[in-house]
Amino acid sequence: MSDVQLADWRNHALTLESEVNKVVVGQQTPIRLITTSIFARGHVLLEGDVGVGKTTLLRAFTRGIGGGYQRIEGTIDLMPNDLVYHTYLGEDGKPHVSPGPLLMSGENLSVFFFNEINRARPQVHSLLLRVMAERSLSAFNTEHYFPHMIVFADRNQVEKEETFEIPSAARDRFMMEIPIVVPNDDAIMEALVFDTKFHNVDALVDTVKPDVLQFDELNAFSSVIQSSIEASDTLKKYALNLWKATKTPLDYGVKVSGVDMNRLVLSGASPRGMSMMLRAARVNAWLNNRNAVLPDDIHAVFHSTIAHRLVFSPVYEMRRTEIAREMLSGIVNAVSAP
Amino acid sequence: MQALAIDSQTLPDVDEGVVSINTIDPYKRVGYTVGDVIEREVTLTIKAPYKLIETSLPIVGYEKRYRGKVIGIELKNIEHSKVEHKDYTTHQIKLAYQVFTNSVVAKNVALGPEYLNLINTKNKKQLVKYRIPSLDIAVSPLSIFGQVKVENNMSQFLEPLLIKDDQERKWLKVAISALAVSLLGLLYIFGKHAWLPRMGGSFAKAYRTIKKLPNNETGLKQAISAVHLSFNQTAKMSVFNDNLDEFIQNNPNFSHLKSEISQFFGLSRQVYFEPNAQHSVGNNPSQWLLQFTKQCRDCERGLIPTTIKAGV
Known part of the structure; x- marks a missing residue:
């Protein structure tokens, strides 16, 4: 059914x-x-x-x-x-x-x-x-x-x-x-x-x-999607590494040109943000006729669900859009799965 | 030492018949130039009761003079051995002289003479000398003085002048070396089992690793992970299904394997993310993966891989 x-x-x-x-x-x-x-x-x-x-x-x-x-x-x-x-x-x-x-x-x-x-x-x-x-x-x-x-x-x-x-x-x-x-x-x-x-x-x-x-009927069906689309252990580990990388990008070798990475991130993605990312990734998997989330699904929603949650040092706030884009792209390129 | 030499010459000669001498002299007597070494072997048989005073043997490096002028022949080395018998003693003396003189025209020089002192063992006060006769040789100039046609002036004692082929031999070695390198290059390009440069690439390592893994689910997971790592190391970034085109664009060597790489990511998807998904690599994914890694290794080395069929 x-x-x-x-x-x-x-x-x-x-x-x-x-x-x-x-x-x-x-x-x-x-x-x-x-x-x-x-x-x-x-x-x-x-x-x-x-x-x-x-x-x-x-x-x-x-x-x-x-x-x-x-x-x-x-x-x-x-x-x-x-x-x-x-x-x-x-x-x-x-x-x-x-x-x-x-x-x-x-x-x-x-x-x-x-x-x-x-x-x-x-x-x-x-x-x-x-x-x-x-x-x-x-x-x-x-x-x-x-x-x-x-x-x-x-x-x-x-x-x-x-x-x-x-x-x-x-x-x-x-x-x-x-x-x-x-x-x-x-x-x-x-x-x-x-x-x-x-x-x-x-x-x-x-x-x-x-x-x-x-x-x-969208609320009820949304629950069906979330419960039907699976996330494997490898995928969970991958998402976890992405999360950690938003907090300490330098640990994953992520650099942004012209930015002191030690001072850039005041706060990475929040737990709510990551759960929303996974919700969105599940929907993306469903829209692509899959029963499980792939890294590709996360990539499809990663920028749009995470970029606005990053808290940067005030000195970099004026450039937040370009810095967030470059940093998140760097994270996707640096973190591997499996 | 000079005093001893003077003394030797003032001593009376040994009686005839006491010492017999045999020499082996060089065949070549002419054509020596500065730096040449001439060897002479002298065998003396001294009857008892006379014995050779070995300290009177010629000294290496001693400069012989004639009328106060250095003659330019110097003893370079001396080897002395003796065999004692009841009634006589045999001394074998190898003398090596070196020429240290030169002239614009040929000139005669002499090796020796050398004076040896003998002692009468029955009458210790009786000292006598024995003269090893000198050997005359001719020293030739290094270059011919004036314009001379060499062929007409060649001595019959000189070996024929041969054409020097050092340059040709050098170029022959260079050419052989270049040919060898070219053959190795061709072997590398066309060889199925290339073993020259790029041997230690990521996929080569993965291939060696996968060969050792067991053909079961755990082994397959480890193998897929190793291949992912190789892709990431080759691309210097994480490679996923959604950036495969970018990977192939940046690594055109792998363009021959575009469909196989997609198959690999399908297999990875099934193993790691979506167990219910279908892959298209056949019934023996481990074997397929081994062949695929070998293909990737070929691409890594710039070779064109042979195609494989699913399920091989």
Whole structure:
């Protein structure tokens, strides 16, 4: 029964990927990673410039998995209660309260998109982190639950003015950080500019086949994946060595050009980070029609699940993206299995 | 010593018939030049009661003079042995002289004479001398003075002048050496069992290791691990299924084995990560792996490996 269920859901997942790939072109890797995070039930931090298609991507996925989609823009004056409710004067001249983006879809909320999260104050981060960790919220003397919610947040790494850097503890709550970059294929770039179907996002998203997945069944099926895909002792040892290497890369001979490796890493990947990596690796193995995790599955999710969790010395923070990329590539090259 | 020599010459000669002499002189008497060594063997038979005073034997390095001038013949070595009999004693004396003179024209020089002192054992006061006769030889100049046609001026006592072939012999040795190196190179390139450079490569070591491993599950695991290690050492990084193309791009010698390497990673996957997965190396993976490692060793040495079939 489980094998049939796994195969059936895999077909749905690949259909969803295919549908989204039709709408957002040239982003196969981010789409695969988002699919992975959806089935691993992990929150995602999207990193990319303005106008590269992040919102379109998420809307396409939301249409495919069903459920509610809510979005909020991070601004410096955004307060935590803005996520929970709105107050306004009604036509009757009396004050009214309406649910904010978090509460608007109720328990059916499946995707919550926080745009430019690093423009919001730490108080807002704090609220969001609780919602991400516990998938619940206390408001109006009631406990609200969002069991099917996945948070997608976006941050612009280029602009630094009027932003609040997300602390490492907050970054650690995200399963993945996925870079979204403009594809460098000339044909795709030309299509994005000249093909009119990409100009109307609403119409474009409407072309995605709706409800390919059942959003309210994803949690249960995610458990099936995690329990069905095996990890051998060799694989566990390999993952453990990768973890150790993120803490003490120099012990594994990993070097980054122009960086004092003795001072670089203040903290490697967290236990939560490694468990999330394994969750994602299991999903990747399942998507590739395998019954066990291979090193290749770990490699597929290693950068996106680990890079944002590394805590570097402040002097290297400005270059964290390139340093993390080079360091993690070095780790993958240095650690062997078996 | 000079005093002794003078004394020797002033002593009376020994009576005739007491000493008999036999000499073996060199056949060549002419054509000597500076540095040449001339040997002469003298055998003396001295009848009793006379005996040879051995301290009177010629001394090595003594410079003989004639009319106060060094003649340029120097005793280089002397060997003396004797055999005593009841009525006589036989002395064998080997004398080696060296020429230390030269001239622009040929000139005569003499080896000797040498004077030996004898004593009458019945009358200790009677000392006599015996003269070993000198041997005349001719010393030739190193180079011919003036323009002379050598062939017309050759002495019948000189051995014929042969054409020197030292250069030719040297080049022959060089050519033979180059040929030998080339043959070794060809043997290395075309040989199935190359044993020259790159012998100690990673895959060569792995091949030797795997040959000693037992043909069971544990042995197979160790063998796969050894091959993985060889790949990693060759690539100087960890090689996985997802960076095989990069490995082959950086190590084009292995491009002949692209499909076999994929098969190996399939086998590794089945053994180490996914027991339910299928591999495509046949029923005897250990044997296949041994052959595969040998192929990799050939690639490592720059050879083109022979293909193997699964299950060999």
